[in-house]
Amino acid sequence: MLKINNLQARVEAAEILKGIDLEVKAGEVHAIMGPNGSGKSTLCQVLGGRDGYEVTGGTVEFMGKDLFELEPEERAREGILLGFQYPVEIPGVKNIYLLKEAYNAQRKHRGEPEADTFQFLKLVREKLKTMQMDESFLHRAVNVGFSGGEKKRNEILQMLVLEPKLALLDETDSGLDIDALKVVSEGVNRLRSPDRAIVLVTHYQRLLSHIEPDFVHVLSGGRIIKSGDKTLAHELERNGYQGIIEEAA
Amino acid sequence: MSTNALSQHYAEQVQRVQDGLPGAIPEWLAGRRRGAAARFSEAGFPDPRQEEWKYTNVRPIATKPFMAAVTDAPLSEEALRAMGFQGLDAYRMVFVDGRLRTEFSDLADLPAGVTVQGLADALASDPDPLEPLLGTLAHDRFSSFAAANMAFLTDGAVIRLGKGVRLERPLHLLMVGSAGGPATWSHPRVLIQAGEGSDATVIEHYADLEGASGFTNTVTELRAEAGAQLRHYLLQDHADSAYHVGSVFVQQRRDSRVTSHNVNLGGRLVRHDLNVDLTEPGAEIELNGLFLVGGRQHVDTHTRVHHSSPHTTSREQYRGIGQGHGRGVFKGRVLVERGAQKTDAQQHSANLLLSPNAEIDTKPELEIYADDVKCAHGATVGQLDETSMYYLRSRGIDAEAARGMLVFAFADEVLERMELAPVRTSIERRLAARLPEAGAIDVIG
Numbered sequence A: 001m002l003k004i005n006n007l008q009a010r011v012e013a014a015e016i017l018k019g020i021d022l023e024v025k026a027g028e029v030h031a032i033m034g035p036n037g038s039g040k041s042t043l044c045q046v047l048g049g050r051d052g053y054e055v056t057g058g059t060v061e062f063m064g065k066d067l068f069e070l071e072p073e074e075r076a077r078e079g080i081l082l083g084f085q086y087p088v089e090i091p092g093v094k095n096i097y098l099l100k101e102a103y104n105a106q107r108k109h110r111g112e113p114e115a116d117t118f119q120f121l122k123l124v125r126e127k128l129k130t131m132q133m134d135e136s137f138l139h140r141a142v143n144v145g146f147s148g149g150e151k152k153r154n155e156i157l158q159m160l161v162l163e164p165k166l167a168l169l170d171e172t173d174s175g176l177d178i179d180a181l182k183v184v185s186e187g188v189n190r191l192r193s194p195d196r197a198i199v200l201v202t203h204y205q206r207l208l209s210h211i212e213p214d215f216v217h218v219l220s221g222g223r224i225i226k227s228g229d230k231t232l233a234h235e236l237e238r239n240g241y242q243g244i245i246e247e248a249a
Numbered sequence B: 001m002s003t004n005a006l007s008q009h010y011a012e013q014v015q016r017v018q019d020g021l022p023g024a025i026p027e028w029l030a031g032r033r034r035g036a037a038a039r040f041s042e043a044g045f046p047d048p049r050q051e052e053w054k055y056t057n058v059r060p061i062a063t064k065p066f067m068a069a070v071t072d073a074p075l076s077e078e079a080l081r082a083m084g085f086q087g088l089d090a091y092r093m094v095f096v097d098g099r100l101r102t103e104f105s106d107l108a109d110l111p112a113g114v115t116v117q118g119l120a121d122a123l124a125s126d127p128d129p130l131e132p133l134l135g136t137l138a139h140d141r142f143s144s145f146a147a148a149n150m151a152f153l154t155d156g157a158v159i160r161l162g163k164g165v166r167l168e169r170p171l172h173l174l175m176v177g178s179a180g181g182p183a184t185w186s187h188p189r190v191l192i193q194a195g196e197g198s199d200a201t202v203i204e205h206y207a208d209l210e211g212a213s214g215f216t217n218t219v220t221e222l223r224a225e226a227g228a229q230l231r232h233y234l235l236q237d238h239a240d241s242a243y244h245v246g247s248v249f250v251q252q253r254r255d256s257r258v259t260s261h262n263v264n265l266g267g268r269l270v271r272h273d274l275n276v277d278l279t280e281p282g283a284e285i286e287l288n289g290l291f292l293v294g295g296r297q298h299v300d301t302h303t304r305v306h307h308s309s310p311h312t313t314s315r316e317q318y319r320g321i322g323q324g325h326g327r328g329v330f331k332g333r334v335l336v337e338r339g340a341q342k343t344d345a346q347q348h349s350a351n352l353l354l355s356p357n358a359e360i361d362t363k364p365e366l367e368i369y370a371d372d373v374k375c376a377h378g379a380t381v382g383q384l385d386e387t388s389m390y391y392l393r394s395r396g397i398d399a400e401a402a403r404g405m406l407v408f409a410f411a412d413e414v415l416e417r418m419e420l421a422p423v424r425t426s427i428e429r430r431l432a433a434r435l436p437e438a439g440a441i442d443v444i445g
Helices: A040-048 A072-078 A095-109 A117-130 A135-139 A148-162 A178-191 A231-248 B003-019 B027-043 B077-083 B119-125 B144-151 B386-393 B399-415 B421-434
Strands: A002-011 A014-024 A029-033 A053-062 A080-083 A090-094 A166-170 A197-202 A215-220 A223-228 B091-096 B114-118 B156-161 B171-177 B184-186 B189-194 B199-208 B215-224 B229-237 B243-252 B257-264 B269-278 B284-293 B298-307 B313-322 B327-336 B344-353 B359-368 B374-382
Touching: A002 A040, A014 A029, A014 A040, A014 A053, A014 A223, A029 A231, A040 A053, A040 A072, A040 A080, A040 A166, A040 A197, A072 A080, A072 A095, A072 B386, A080 A148, A090 A095, A090 B386, A090 B399, A095 A117, A095 A135, A095 A148, A095 B399, A117 A135, A117 A148, A117 A178, A135 A148, A148 A178, A166 A178, A178 A197, A215 A231, A223 A231, B003 B027, B027 B144, B077 B171, B091 B114, B091 B156, B114 B119, B119 B156, B144 B215, B144 B243, B156 B199, B171 B215, B189 B199, B189 B229, B199 B215, B215 B229, B215 B257, B229 B243, B229 B269, B229 B421, B243 B257, B243 B284, B257 B269, B257 B298, B269 B284, B269 B313, B284 B298, B284 B327, B284 B399, B284 B421, B298 B313, B298 B344, B313 B327, B313 B359, B313 B399, B327 B344, B327 B374, B344 B359, B344 B399, B359 B374, B386 B399, B399 B421
Parallel strands: A029 A197, A029 A215, A080 A166, A166 A197, B091 B171, B156 B189, B171 B199, B184 B215, B189 B215, B199 B229, B215 B243, B229 B257, B243 B269, B257 B284, B269 B298, B284 B313, B298 B327, B313 B344, B327 B359, B344 B374
Antiparallel strands: A002 A014, A002 A053, A215 A223, B114 B156
8 A cells, every 4th residue: 555665855954764664555553653853753744745845765655656746635635644743723714614625525536426514414423423522523613722632533533534545643642641542542443444554653652552553663763773563562662762773773 | 187187177076066065054064065175175185105195095096087976877686686695684775876776775664763864865854963973073184085075975874773772683785886987986974873772783885886996985973872782894895996995983982882894805996994982981892804905906994993981992803815916904003092091902913915916014003091901912914824734735625725715714713703694604705706716615614
């Protein structure tokens, strides 16, 4: 599904990604872990297509297409959805409106008829329940006045509605208390399916005790320095990043 | 036209109006009009050397020999519907080129204690009750446009609400321009007297028939007596070739509350002044403003809020959007008099530039002479937020639609304060139609 080959990127003058190789197949859950400044967020933004993140080398293929040929909205419609570390507040745009526009943009892209308000509401109500969100959230401006936990739940709500092929979650666990973490994890687990891949980018192991990954990768200094199964996360928990970084050096 | 020829032209116009005043004009009115005519002749149109006109050169107006428009233009119900607000249940007065057209107006079932009249009718039948209302808030010294309005006064609306009267349905004053010639003008005047404890909504609405391109020069005088609640909509949706200069003067007494919604969408050259005097404790005003300038439009909005008594409150939120080669101005002055303690004044001006060739100047001015007050102001001019754009696009919404959503949301934060849903929805649609990038906006969303 996703093939990253020797990806290098910089932000302004700073080289951040120095050659990343990663392959993600349908049905898999990958965790990318790493200390602050290792390049985790840069990797997410490069895959999302954000301005200011310059790809200087390597390739990324998604479902056989060159990702860098696609605008951010095209990537989303092809099925990559990025859950933001800091979901953006958009005053004046109602949550329901954003969801519906995004949902219909995708349907239109696939040549399917757009959903009417009634059909759409029915779909969203069900997803709201999973995320333990009140219906009033739909009529509030996107993320405006939401608590940290509510913002993250809102990100996962979008995932549940848009059903991406690849869900890319950037530090979705940061700023969550234990109850919110459970709800968010429950939402992500609902996304698990044989034809969908999930990539969790996180600093901490605790998310992985709720969402069990198939693969764990350690990112440091802009490279994946070690990959393994879920036991690698436990090792990190015991020894910290420093141990692995030294071992790899 | 040369300056001399123009002076000659306006001297003749003044004379013609003086000769044609209806019926037996009382001396107070004749005197005010003579004074205004003299002031207009003497001062002429303002020029950019005057501080108040620094951003707006009225040369396109000042170089034309304007004359009164012909007022019997045909008007279809269909055209009126197209200009109106779908689903609005309102009393209606329709003016064409500044003249009341009773055949299109509907004032049936006004409650007792409410008087709504054409100004020309009121002056012809019983002028004296207007002596304290007409030209007493709007001094023609204010500007030569206000003076011209008094000098060339022909018609308008008089709205008087008795003590404790509540007008359930809004009153829609639809001022239609029909004249195609570039040098016709009209001078509507609106007088609103909201008696003690009365409650009403008045929509002052300027629009044009297709092809109209005249100059509308308006003055509104609004008095809110103790405890009155008044919502005043001023919606300017002229043709893009039209000129519009308007001033609204508001005077508020104890515990009165006025809400002003001022939207400027159309016009080639537009200047709007809103002057508020909070004269007694407990008076409160909310000012919501929005302007959109595109093409070669120029819209200059000024507000002046005068806290002349203690315990008075003002809440002001003005927003501007510039696209194309549009040029917008917001100048907001808040004056807190010595002794106006416990004044609570907030003013915010936010502006969005969508094109590198658009320009918006914003100038808040706070003048405070009391020491126990709460005053805050802020002004911003910026472009669309890149992070918000990226966020929307990362959800599959294309750049054009995302831009439209954000621009619309920016404007809607002002429009959503309108209590009348049919007016709000209609203005939202007209706004969306003027934003090329937001053409696909689903207003209902």
